[in-house]
Structures are given as structure tokens and as C-alpha cells.
Amino acid sequence: MKWWKVEKLYSDGKWLDTCFVNTDERGIIAKIQNEEPDSFESLGLVIPGFLNAHSHAFQYSMVGLSEHLPVGAKGDDFWSWRKVMYGLAGKINPDQLQAVATMLYSEMARMGFTSVAEFHYLHHNLDGKPYDNLGEMGQRLYAAAKEVGINITLLPVFYQRGDFKQEALPQQKRFISRTTVDYLKLLASLQVNDPLFSLGVCVHSLRAVSEGSVLEAFIDTDQNLPAHLHIAEQEKEVESCLKYLGKRPVQWLLDNLELSDRYNLVHATHLDEGENKQLAESGANVVICPTTEGNLGDGLFNLVEYIKAKGNFAIGTDGHFNLNPLEELRLLDYGQRLKLKKRNIMCLEGGQDSGEILFNATQKAGLLAMGIKDSRSLKVGDPFDVAVLNPEHPVLVGKAPKYLLSALIYSSDSSVFAGTIVAGNWVVNNGKHIKNREIADAFKKAQLELLK
Numbered sequence: 001m002k003w004w005k006v007e008k009l010y011s012d013g014k015w016l017d018t019c020f021v022n023t024d025e026r027g028i029i030a031k032i033q034n035e036e037p038d039s040f041e042s043l044g045l046v047i048p049g050f051l052n053a054h055s056h057a058f059q060y061s062m063v064g065l066s067e068h069l070p071v072g073a074k075g076d077d078f079w080s081w082r083k084v085m086y087g088l089a090g091k092i093n094p095d096q097l098q099a100v101a102t103m104l105y106s107e108m109a110r111m112g113f114t115s116v117a118e119f120h121y122l123h124h125n126l127d128g129k130p131y132d133n134l135g136e137m138g139q140r141l142y143a144a145a146k147e148v149g150i151n152i153t154l155l156p157v158f159y160q161r162g163d164f165k166q167e168a169l170p171q172q173k174r175f176i177s178r179t180t181v182d183y184l185k186l187l188a189s190l191q192v193n194d195p196l197f198s199l200g201v202c203v204h205s206l207r208a209v210s211e212g213s214v215l216e217a218f219i220d221t222d223q224n225l226p227a228h229l230h231i232a233e234q235e236k237e238v239e240s241c242l243k244y245l246g247k248r249p250v251q252w253l254l255d256n257l258e259l260s261d262r263y264n265l266v267h268a269t270h271l272d273e274g275e276n277k278q279l280a281e282s283g284a285n286v287v288i289c290p291t292t293e294g295n296l297g298d299g300l301f302n303l304v305e306y307i308k309a310k311g312n313f314a315i316g317t318d319g320h321f322n323l324n325p326l327e328e329l330r331l332l333d334y335g336q337r338l339k340l341k342k343r344n345i346m347c348l349e350g351g352q353d354s355g356e357i358l359f360n361a362t363q364k365a366g367l368l369a370m371g372i373k374d375s376r377s378l379k380v381g382d383p384f385d386v387a388v389l390n391p392e393h394p395v396l397v398g399k400a401p402k403y404l405l406s407a408l409i410y411s412s413d414s415s416v417f418a419g420t421i422v423a424g425n426w427v428v429n430n431g432k433h434i435k436n437r438e439i440a441d442a443f444k445k446a447q448l449e450l451l452k
């Protein structure tokens with residue numbers, strides 16, 4: 001049992017003035033009250049922790065390595081970035097993956113994330129053969145999240161082939177499950193009994209898995225598990241899908257699966273009007289990764305029409321060019337404003353606030369991506385998973401509560417994050433992860449090996 005004094009608490013979508021929060025031994029909120037208890041720890045502004053709905057942990061090792069035009073190249077795009085990424089995927093071992101993921105997750109926690117959905121396809125040994133322990137690499141990712149103390153939804157990826165009607169490339173040999181049965185074995189090897197851990201079902205993309213296997217993976221698995229896939233990120237993928245499946249990728253999903261809020265479509269950048277509307281109405285969730293999509297030159301999701309149709313959307317940091325959720329949210333909105341030459345494009349009625357819309361929508365949909373059924377909005381009964389903000393940060397000082405989320409999202413930087421608490425325990429305090437030194441040493445060793 002612990003008491004926390006909170007200067008301002010964003011609980012269940014409303015700001016509460018100074019209050020006292022009691023957490024039980026599991027870190028669940030047992031009481032929120034105005035009366036002062038005998039002893040307590042003081043926090044500044046407290047909001048629910050951010051939810052990172054799309055991560056490829058190993059890619060954190062290579063940020064900065066693909067920001068130049070390769071010698072002899074005339075242009076650069078997603079596909080040349082993928083070459084650099086495959087170079088790393090081909091050599092990272094379990095110890096190195098764990099060290100990189102631990103550093104990455106500790107940095108996410110420093111930026112206020114308390115949960116991550118890890119889209120994991122580096123399954124096999126360097127020679128492409130399964131490890132003796134089939135789930136070795138996935139278990140290393142869980143170990144990284146455990147060490148850091150954040151919630152992980154592990155999404156073991158079904159990856160079957162190189163492209164529509166094409167065998168896998170040699171560089172993809174670590175990713176491959178040939179059949180649905182192989183994939184289900186892999187999935188079964190990754191069950192962990194821990195409140196911080198949950199599992200999801202995941203298909204890499206329509207190009208990487210045959211139509212029949214996509215349906216089997218999603219239909220023949222526990223319907224309570226969240227389902228994820230990459231979709232319509234690149235125009236080339238849409239063209240190939242039209243050629244081989246006769247439909248645009250999202251249209252194919254809409255026509256072949258009963259999409260619901262179980263489904264998480266990552267990127268969904270290139271949708272036509274009908275797909276956008278039908279997808280929104282299906283209740284499925286789009287996971288938008290603004291800085292990665294920007295870095296890779298993917299394109300812009302049509303958010304305004306999607307919001308008008310009440311579509312769900314979450315954010316992810318994907319390739320980890322950026323780990324600050326505020327920057328993801330800001331870019332998500334600014335991309336639309338720049339395209340439409342308008343302001344507050346998500347506010348459909350007078351009185352609505354862009355910061356509140358962005359925060360509330362991505363928190364709600366982030367839970368769908370994690371497969372978390374409760375609200376996690378800092379009500380009694382919710383875990384105390386929070387980002388603690390510095391109330392003295394200049395952009396927050398003196399602001400009425402109704403302006404705080406917009407001041408935070410549009411105008412603050414990472415110095416606003418004072419700490420992160422998961423299940424009632426400090427994970428990051430005074431801007432540093434509590435195991436910062438050990439994590440940094442192991443990461444440095446791995447990076448020196450990987451980047452030499």
C-alpha cells in the first residue's frame with residue numbers, strides 16, 4: 001500500500017485537482033481522495049502512460065545509418081532502407097537483441113511509454129534454422145521489457161515468403177514459418193505467465209503470407225488475442241496486391257475477414273475513400289507511425305475523413321527514429337494541417353481541443369493494440385501506469401487544465417517528463433531509468449559488436 005499526492009491527475013478523461021491516490025501491492029489504484037493521509041510521496045502532473053502500438057526493437061541499433069544516399073545511387077526510398085535493415089537482421093544474436101531492446105524500452109519509458117506492442121519477426125538462428133528453444137528471440141524481448149519494467153504485448157510474426165508468389169530471399173531466412181502449423185507452434189512457444197506480458201497474433205503483410213494462411217492465422221487462433229499486420233504502407237505493395245489478389249490490400253481484408261476492434265492495421269497509408277470509410281466503420285484500429293512513415297517517405301494517412309467516420313487510431317514508433325510520443329502526435333496532426341492548409345483539423349465541433357482528441361483517441365486505441373480489455377485511464381481499479389510531468393515546465397505553468405494536454409503535445413519537449421511509474425513502481429525517476437548504468441553498459445557492448 002502506498003499513497004501518492006498528485007498535483008493534477010488526468011483520471012478517466014478529466015483533470016482532478018490536488019488529490020491523494022492509494023495503490024495496493026499489485027500497483028492497482030485502490031482509492032482516490034481529497035483527505036491527506038499520514039504519509040505520501042508527492043508527484044506533479046500525472047497522466048496515463050503512453051502506449052506504443054508498433055515496435056521493431058532491433059531496428060533501434062541502426063538509427064542514423066541510412067540517412068545518406070548510397071554511393072552510386074540516384075534516388076532513395078523504403079526499399080533501399082530495407083537493405084540496410086536486412087544487414088542488421090542477418091547478424092544480431094540473442095544477447096545483442098536483448099541488450100538493444102532493453103536500452104530501447106528504457107528510453108521509451110523515459111519518454112512516458114508504459115506499454116509496447118513488439119512486432120517480432122527475427123525468430124531463427126543466423127543460419128535460418130530454429131533455435132533449440134523455438135521462442136528464444138521472443139523470450140529475449142520479454143526479458144528486456146521485464147528488466148525495464150514496462151508492459152509488453154509480444155506479436156510473433158507469421159512471415160512465409162518474399163513477396164506475392166515469391167520465395168523468401170536469403171536475407172529473410174530468420175523470419176520464416178513455412179506453414180500455419182509452424183507459425184502456431186512458434187506462437188505456442190511464447191506463452192509467458194506475467195501480468196506485464198501478453199501475446200497477440202501477427203501476420204507480417206499480405207505480400208509475406210498467402211491468402212489462405214492469413215485467414216487461418218487470424219481465424220483459427222484465440223479470438224481474444226489482438227491481431228496485427230502491416231498493410232498498404234507502400235504504393236508498390238498496393239499495385240502488387242491488385243495484380244495478385246485482384247483487390248487493394250485493405251479492401252481484400254474487408255471482404256475476407258470480419259474486421260472488428262480486434263484487428264490492428266499498421267500504417268494503412270494508401271487507402272481509397274471507400275476503404276477509409278469502411279475501415280473506420282468496422283471498428284478496426286489503424287496504427288500510424290508518423291516519424292517512421294515520414295523518414296521512409298511512405299505518405300500521409302487520410303486522418304480527417306477517418307475521424308469523421310469515427311475510426312480508431314493509435315501511434316507507434318516502429319523503426320524508432322524518434323521515441324517521444326509527443327513528437328509522434330504532433331507530426332500526425334501537422335502532416336494533415338500542412339496538406340489541408342487548415343488548423344485544428346480533427347475538431348469537428350466548436351469547443352473541441354486537438355490535444356485532448358489526440359491523447360484520448362490514441363490511448364483508447366493503444367489498448368486495443370495491446371489487447372488490454374480494461375480502460376487504464378487512472379480510475380479506481382486501474383493499474384497505476386503513469387507518466388509524471390514536471391509542473392514547473394514553462395509551457396505548463398499557469399495553464400488552466402483544459403489547455404494542459406495541448407500545451408504538452410504541441411509545445412513541450414522530452415524535458416517535461418519527470419518520471420514513469422508502472423504498476424505502482426518507479427521505472428524512471430528524475431529523468432533516468434533506475435537501472436540506467438547496467439543497461440547502458442550492455443547496450444554499448446552490443447552496439448560496438450554490431451556496428452564494427
Ligand SMILES: [Zn+2]
Nearest residue numbers: 056119230318
Ligand atoms: Zn513495422
